Amino acid sequence: MRIERLGDLGAAPEVLRAVGDAADRCGLPPPAALTGEWFGARAVIAPSVAVEPVHPGAVFDLAEPSAGETPPDAVGGGWIGYLSYPDAGADGAGPRIPEAAGGWTDCVLRQDGGGQWWFESLSGAPMPGWLAEALTTRAPDRGCHIYWEKPNQQAHRAGVLACLEAIRAGEVYQACVCTRFTGTVTGAPLDFFADAVARTGPARAAYVAGDWGAVASLSPELFLRRRGEVVSSSPIKGTLPLDALPSALRASTKDVAENIMIVDLVRNDLGRVAINGTVTVPELLAVRPAPGVWHLVSTVSARVPQQLGMAELLDATFPPASVTGTPKHRARQLLSDWEPHRRGTYCGTVGLASPVAGCELNVAIRTVEFDAAGGAVLGVGGGITADSDVDAEWQECLHKAAPVVADQSRERSTAS
Template identity: 60%
Template structure:
């Protein structure tokens, strides 16, 4: 293991863009990224990694001879396996992206909470000279851009979005309410999806997204199969030492609303508490008896475009429990399924108009040094290609349905959750207009 302090350099989006340009010049695989609140860092960037389709059971596996993960007080990451795992239900015959993809890296660039970049490797090689320009010479900004003219990424991208069917979503919500009244489920997360056509560079889309919205659990992966750009605010599960944690999100209001309304909402509070109980059950399947505990309940936190209710459940894993065992016990995440979980998953395949794909799965990293952290793949755009080679993409959105749910309010919640991502295109277009000589007033 080797670590070198690099000092202050570019912002995450600019360093990521510089790494992408380096990869293009050297004809090596693209970089990958974790940005927000990962492993005690502000960002973890992988300069280059080959991310390929793998069996779902192997997506976050570590070598048999890997050292034991450290605890929460160890900031080192070094390297590991970075990847994603798609939502496992209603898989089409030809999914747009692989069901699971991951790649191994011996090297990461870590941005600490104080704004200092670090080079870390599981090996002993010193910091390569050709990475220095990407990290230290990338322009830095003191804060994220505050208006559409402050574009931070020169590489172009464009998405034409098609909204989902409001009537189809309403039918799903009403069928869910019928099932709740019949006692089949207590709650379920009914989802829909925007679809789109894209061109340009998905990594530039992700860089714009983290620059403008600063999500807590953002992640980016790219391969010959396409790309996944996750602007998620939610932690699915972390494993540091023997401690497991999960921070489910349930309860949403737009940022323009009074956040106190979340704690005052019978529907939102009930939604969150039911999912907390489900997370306790999921972690309890792999935890030491008596170790499952709720560390934080019903905290109101901001996320891109919305307020959320967030709780945190922790537990101590039983001896011998692996990341694969945790996934067997808890995946797919509780907050995107329902109670009881298995029945909700079965019914959701009948109520939703399309397969979820990577949306509602998980993206993250397992490190033999730092442990494992995985997000819930919400606010996540999947970039692929159709049979003719045209760029196609999807953005899933949804919300938890309880007996108190109103179908019109649930539709608006879907729009609120998508708004910050859809707005990225408007910001990009405005920036291009300004850079081409427009006055910004047309």
């Protein structure tokens, strides 16, 4: 494995732009990127990776971890991609982009916690010349605008009311009911992602692209982190706008109940594959900031057998608990009736599986899905409990979407 210190190259969005511009000039596949709090780093950028459609059962699975000695902070490379939320909506329409896509990268640019950049190669190959040149060249300033249409408030209201009725009937205790914005894009999705990351700084942002389109995830939420036998998940449930007092979130009976129900669901999911007696909750009901909102965050940890494959781990835990409901199977069935459209990559996961650093996956919320025809979709939603207020749930959706659509000044005005 090769590791080279590159020094201070600047912020991740600008490095990503420069690499993306150079890859495009050279006729190479575009970069992929993880920014925020991935693998103990501020950013991990795959300089050029062919992200191709794959079978949903083949994502994030490596034959076996590397047995060689590597520095503890190294990432090196690996398989980077996404897996969509698996269920259809009430309209029965198929996926807008491939259900799963990804590709292998032998090398990455990693920005450590101190802001220093490193070039890392799993095979030991040196940095290619086009990349070295890109890191000394500023990318041209370009804009990407999405002309958003407002989501259908009445359809969301009907879904929330149906969920409340199902809770009263005892079919579910909680479920995450979602809506979506749709838009038309002018410009490059990579520029949208870079602008949004620079503006909002989400903890689990991720970007992948190909001929099929792109996924720009501005997520704050960790779905799974795996290093050897240790697996953890940090579900988010409970939200207030940033202008509210954070103490009000911790004092909210509805939000606390919502979070604890999802923690129990994550414990159950991990317990299906964990070594007996190893599922713990090291963090419960922490209040943390995210773009535009406060969130309640908890962490569940477990040990799993070393030989357990990612396919088996995902089979037990996916889709993420925080975007489904309790009980999970029935909630998913009902959500497919309540929500008019397929969620797609929204509420799925994006991440990287590295043979030296393990696997980290986000929950693909605050995520824009770009198709190859210039269309964009942004999903938003929230957990419904017996104490939910229909109008407050709609406002929560708007609060969550606001940081993503904030700079798109020429939003279309259409009927809700």
